[in-house]
Amino acid sequence: MGSATTQALEATEAALRAAKGVDLSVARELFAAAQTVGDSSQLSGALADSAAPRTARTAVVAAVFGSFRPVTVALLTTVVEQRWSNADELVTGIEELAVRGASIAGGAADVEGELFRFSRTIADNPELELALGSRLGDTAAKGALIETLLKGRASDATTLIVASLVQQPRERRVRQILARAMGIVADQRGRTVASVVSAAPLSAAQLDRLATALSARYGAAVSLNTQVDPTVVGGLRVQIGDDVIDASVATRLHDLRQRLAG
Template sequence: MGSATTQALVATTSAIGAASGLTLDVAGELFVAARALADSPQLSGALTDDTASLQARDAVVTQVFGSVFAPQTVALLQVAAEQRWSSVDDFVDAVEELAIRVAAVADTGDLENELFGVLHAIAGNPELELALGSRLGDASAKGALVDRLLDGRAGAGARLVASAVVQRPRERRVRQLLERAIRIVSSQRGRIVATVRTAAPLNDHQRARLTDTLSRRYGTAVALNLIVDPAVVGGLRIEIGDDVIDATVASRLSDLRQRLAG
């Protein structure tokens, strides 16, 4: 990510905080805009042309989206178009990120945990993951498939985000798309994600205690992505960004074997 994109993301993210009336419908429109921009190099190029004035880029947004999208959606797209981006791809990704962040604001439920559930369900079904990640097949059909699978199992926000991100794979696996979405949701809500692997499920008390311990250690709220993995044998393994806390029996046994072999 270039420095221009880094600064542009700060500006677009700040625009969400200053906006009012953000709904899941606005998030849905931003997802539609991201797909339209990805499918039209001419449009995305016009909105990232640094030689064009801000007024000219705003006018393009209004002309293309003004008659079909809510004013809040158009305003956020104009903020994004007014920034300087390191690449056209960064701009398109940023519009999708705007959509995810708006969903995080509009959805008052436990969006992160619901997306974790989607992630684990897809990871546990190789055929489904292969179908969603294949280059073949209509993108909208993949989105509709995810939406149907989640009907009654997840809230509107999780269904919207999950069905939208699988429609723009960008050479990434479905799990990577969902992991990115979860990180963005956590960021918008002022949290970081901790992926925790344990041999057996944690009870409510253990989850609360671990969340409190990690929050105090990192100085910010933490969202737990809990994965039951019998391979850890006992204890737990925690990954937060580049940090890894490995307190599993499996790792201790591995260390012991290496020492004995040495």
């Protein structure tokens, strides 16, 4: 990600924080805008062209998305007023804004946890992952499938995020998309996501102690996504972003065998 995009994201996040009336309808329109812009190299190029006058770029937004809600149009206007490193990153910026909007609209719903649980469902079902990730499948059908799978099992915010993202993969794997969405939602809510793998389910007290310790280490509230995997034998494997804390017995045994083998 270029420095221009980093600054652009900061500006759009600030605009979202200041916006009033951000609900699921606004988030849905932002996802639709991301898909429309992403599907048209001509449109994405025009909106990302920093050499073009700012008024020209905002006029394009008004012409293409003028039927959207005023708050949506205002957010999209902020997006195109920024300087982006390239057109793809502009599309990614709109998509991130949509995920953040859905997170806000989700209120107290455990959107991060629901995204994590669905990502585990994908990981455990190769046929489902193949169906959702196939370039040949009908995109609308993929969205409808997600809505069917998550009905009654996840919040409307989570369903919107997943259904929208699987329809615009842009050369990304489904689990990669979900992992990024989890990170965005956690960041929007001022938290950091930690993936925890243990040999057996952890008690509530153990989870509380682990969350407290990780929060102290990283200086932010930490949300735990847990997974049971008997192959770790004992101990824990924790991943936060690119950091991995591996205190599993399986890893220690592997390291010991490596040292003995010279």
